[in-house]
Amino acid sequence: MLIKKRLERFLEIQGKRMLFYHQDADGVCSAALMLKFYPFRAEAREGPGLSDIIPGLLKEKPDLLCFLDLPIDQEWKDFRKLDSALQAILVIDHHIPERDLNSERTLYINPMLKSQTYQAASYLVFKLLKELGKPVEPYSWIACIGIIGDHAVEGCRELIEYCRKFWPFEDVWKSGLARASELISAAITLKGQRGAKFCLDLLLRSEDLSEFLFDPGLQEWKERLDRELEKLERDFQLKREEIGNLLLYEIKSDLNITSLFASRMAVKNPERIILIRQRSDSRWKLSIRAPPGIDLSALVKSCVKGIGKGGGHRQAAGATISDWEVFRKRFIQALKGSSP
Ligand SMILES: [Mn+2]
Numbered sequence: 581m582l583i584k585k586r587l588e589r590f591l592e593i594q595g596k597r598m599l600f601y602h603q604d605a606d607g608v609c610s611a612a613l614m615l616k617f618y619p620f621r622a623e624a625r626e627g628p629g630l631s632d633i634i635p636g637l638l639k640e641k642p643d644l645l646c647f648l649d650l651p652i653d654q655e656w657k658d659f660r661k662l663d664s665a666l667q668a669i670l671v672i673d674h675h676i677p678e679r680d681l682n683s684e685r686t687l688y689i690n691p692m693l694k695s696q697t698y699q700a701a702s703y704l705v706f707k708l709l710k711e712l713g714k715p716v717e718p719y720s721w722i723a724c725i726g727i728i729g730d731h732a733v734e735g736c737r738e739l740i741e742y743c744r745k746f747w748p749f750e751d752v753w754k755s756g757l758a759r760a761s762e763l764i765s766a767a768i769t770l771k772g773q774r775g776a777k778f779c780l781d782l783l784l785r786s787e788d789l790s791e792f793l794f795d796p797g798l799q800e801w802k803e804r805l806d807r808e809l810e811k812l813e814r815d816f817q818l819k820r821e822e823i824g825n826l827l828l829y830e831i832k833s834d835l836n837i838t839s840l841f842a843s844r845m846a847v848k849n850p851e852r853i854i855l856i857r858q859r860s861d862s863r864w865k866l867s868i869r870a871p872p873g874i875d876l877s878a879l880v881k882s883c884v885k886g887i888g889k890g891g892g893h894r895q896a897a898g899a900t901i902s903d904w905e906v907f908r909k910r911f912i913q914a915l916k917g918s919s920p
Contacts, residue, residue: 586687588712590670591618595643600625600633602649602701603776604839605729605764609702609722610648610672612783617714624768624776625650630658637662644668649701651675653688654891672708674701674732675892676877698893702726703736721747721757721789728752729761731843731896747789753847756789763793765840766802772836775801805840808833812841823912825851831858839898842867846896853915857904863888866899866907874918883910 599620601611611622625633628651637645638661645666652659652671656679662669669686681688689708691699706723709716724743727736733752740752749755767775778797786792812831821828827849831838842856846869854869870876876897883899884890887906890899901907 583687583689584711587670587689587708590644590668590687591712593644593668596640597621597644597646598637598640598642599623599646599648600650601647601776601780602627603768603773604649605761605768606700606702606726606732607649608764608768608776608779608783609700609726609729610705612722612780613702613705613709613716613719614646614648615780615784616719617709617716620644620646622780624773624780626773628652628655630655630662634658634661638665641666644670646670646672648672648705649674651677651891653677653679653681653690654889656681672701672704674699674704674730676894678891697735698732698895699735700727700730700732702730703732703739706739718788721760722783724757725760725764728755728758729764730893756793760789760792763795763798763802766805767798769805769835769837769840770801805835808835808837809841809844812837813844816841816845824915826853826855826912826915828855828857828908831856833858836860836865838865838867842869843896845869855911860900862902864901864904864907866890866901868897868899870895874915879911879914879918883907883914 597620599611599622601607601622601624603624603626615622651673659681663683663686667685671681671688673690674692676692677690680693702723706716720739720743724740727733733740743757747756752758764779767779782792782795812833816829831841838856838858842854845854851871856867858865868876868880872895875894877891877894880890880897880899884901887903888899888901890897892898
């Protein structure tokens with residue numbers, strides 16, 4: 581109740597309103613739901629890093645600053661600079677928290693502070709808007725696209741079932757909702773921030789799911805990406821390294837594609853742990869997937885100490901590191917300790 585009142589007060593703040601959302605399907609859908617009811621200047625972010633935006637924010641001093649689907653708590657040291665300088669900050673997230681960011685000026689909503697139920701950020705935004713009395717039901721399809729994008733179907737089942745009444749499907753992973761989520765991933769993989777913005781605008785314009793699915797630009801991006809993924813998949817079959825239950829593979833591609841490819845390989849190898857790596861300048865980008873029973877978020881956090889940053893969810897995590905050999909050794913060791 582208290583949270584609801586405070587959230588309402590925050591969202592009604594007039595003046596300069598800025599929103600940062602995660603540059604993935606769940607983030608884009610969270611932002612779309614929010615923007616259907618509350619105006620913001622919105623920008624996609626690849627991750628929770630704050631250092632590059634803090635100077636601008638301190639200068640601009642937005643009256644309301646909002647983060648959606650971004651684990652800003654991982655950057656709690658930098659975050660203090662914002663918390664002490666701005667009047668109102670709203671963070672809605674669903675990653676496993678490192679810190680509780682709640683303060684006099686910050687409202688941090690993350691159900692993972694209290695429960696273990698994995699729910700997507702777009703589902704949280706949908707629920708919160710509904711609690712505030714907003715007529716959000718016609719946009720349940722947007723929330724479901726985000727839920728599917730973040731593989732959170734189990735914890736958000738009731739909304740998926742609600743949507744099924746309007747857009748019937750047998751298998752949710754083969755539904756139009758899943759297709760829409762893939763279209764967003766494709767746009768972001770190929771076009772980055774611009775792709776995210778394109779999808780956000782299209783979601784805001786679209787009356788319903790079919791209108792979104794019909795966009796010819798999105799279709800073309802998806803086809804181009806599919807060709808690249810098929811090529812990688814053939815290479816994965818030949819060159820992946822196998823250590824017990826773990827499959828390791830290095831992507832060589834011009835596209836920033838580890839996360840998408842890791843998820844795809846996880847669907848095709850549901851019993852295995854998938855670790856995909858890709859060079860990015862002088863660092864390595866890692867995307868890791870695992871079946872239930874392993875807490876990847878904790879595992880990855882322990883393996884990146886001193887060589888980079890990482891974390892995420894129990895079954896899906898990511899990291900950016902400087903030393904692959906060190907990570908590799910630690911990760912294999914840590915897996916031995918954690919497997920049942
Ligand atoms: Mn998310």
